[in-house]
Amino acid sequence: MSLITITDLEKHYTSGSDIVEALRGINISIEAGEFITIMGQSGSGKSTLLSVLGGMNHPTAGDVEMAGVHLYRLPGEKLADFRAQKLGFVFQSFHLIPYLTALENVMLPLAIVSMSSAAKKTAAREALGLVGLGTKLDRLPNQLSGGEQERVAIARAIVNNPQILLADEPTGNLDSKTSAEVMNLLCQLNAAGQTVVMVTHNPENGAYANRTIHLKDGRVEMRN
């Protein structure tokens, strides 16, 4: 059974009097342990697809099943709980909290988890160690380089051992050298068994993935 099954997914937005069909009948299956890249031009619907996969954007029609759970049939805040337990997010602009240190930023998903402070710190240190930032725990985001900030964002995304790591253009704001480092890091995580779904417009990044799904005008155009 697939880890993620997307069936007949539709997402329509209303823009003034127009209806924008961002996703039109998407059907995708993703197995556990896969590294998937979703590619497409701007406006193809890839970011919308990622937000729907992340349980943050209710689809107009269709179904998203993840780890045996029909995501959008979950009542109220259970969807937030699902995100907290099963998903990890890496954002394009890092979105680190500026007034928290690297360690505190990584501990953020654990703020709502019932664990001792010591256990939270240990988990965050391990995650930062994994991304190669074990020596910069007490730095604030503005004291870190772009690549380092992205690593902190990745550490934050994996600190709660999520089943699925969702990444939105994680190299979009990085130079090519740092981009390669980040992509290698994601590959390492994937090699360790982490399922990764990444949105990117950079074709070079597709080389790191097991599979690439191309979107065009809200439809799956091609699967590699």
Place this chain on the structure above:
Amino acid sequence: MKLHTISLNNLKRRKAKMAFLTIGLTVGIATIVTLVTLTRSMSSDIERKMDEFGANILITPRSNGLSMNYGGISLGGVTFDQREIREDDLLKIKTIANGKNISAVAPKVLGSVTVGSHDVLLVGVDFASELKMKQWWKIFGDAPKGDREVLLGSDASRVLNAGVGDSISIKGESFKVSGVLDQTGSQDDALVFANLSKAQKLLGKEGKISLAEVAALCSGCPIGDMVTQIAEKLPDARVSAIQQVVEGRLKALDQFKRFSYAMAGVVVFIGSLIVFVTMMGSVNERTVEIGVFRAIGFRRSHIMRIILLEAALVSLLAGIAGYGIGMGGARLALPFMAESRNAHLVWDVTVAFGSVGLAVTLGLLASLYPALHASKMDPTEALRAL
């Protein structure tokens, strides 16, 4: 890492904004504390004065007589159908609706006795109540402590040729003069004061009293109402109010109190508005941050807790600072506002806890909508990038 870590760190980061919020709320709370404390201190000052003025209600036996005195000159009177007041009846006074305003009830029994070769008026009093009511009395020696001691007015002491430590004989019983009153310029100068129960026995009026004076602390109640209430409880007595010089001042104070409350209301409103606008601005500035919180699995209630905790911490600080500054302001303003030079500042625990409680309640209520707004933010909208 707990939710409060986020709140505390955010407050540290936004020092200027939070300082503005704290100062705004502090000024509001300080104004309220100053006004309330000033009003209470002034009331207390006036009440203390009323206490010093002595009785303001007089209870005498009802009779169908007409007094015949004018300007302090008495020509006797025609008195018939004189009724009596029982000492036990006075207990009913404390049961009136405004009973808590009664500071002291001083019963008296009067009668003529002969000491040596002089006729004097013996007044039996309850010394505890009497001394509470007549705080202007200055006693050389001590107030009587038992049945065998008496207190002499200054004229009585001179006429009877008895001073502190001497003994006088009344109806064959010997009494020690424990104290002599300093000249008061009133009728008290000519009297011999003894313990009430002893005087009742000496005068053959056990259980009866001739009159009672009542001191009421009445900044919050009309004397007229209390007179009516006591009269209902004691139908056989005549209850009359002694004209109060302070009544006008009480009215003025009442007006000031109303003005204070109106001011407090306006200040509370402005304070709420400052908190609301600042918190709303803060929430809007933190759209992305809140989006991240929601994306990583924070529930709406978690977001609300972060925002409300920030509001509560700032409000708590403002409440404590406001109380301190408000009391300081009241202390500075009181000498200019109060009638007496030695008016004391009223330190009230209710005002202390009330001001801090008000600040926190105000902060939380005014932040409720911004917190709700934050918790309802669409994480996708909030992050935009996704």
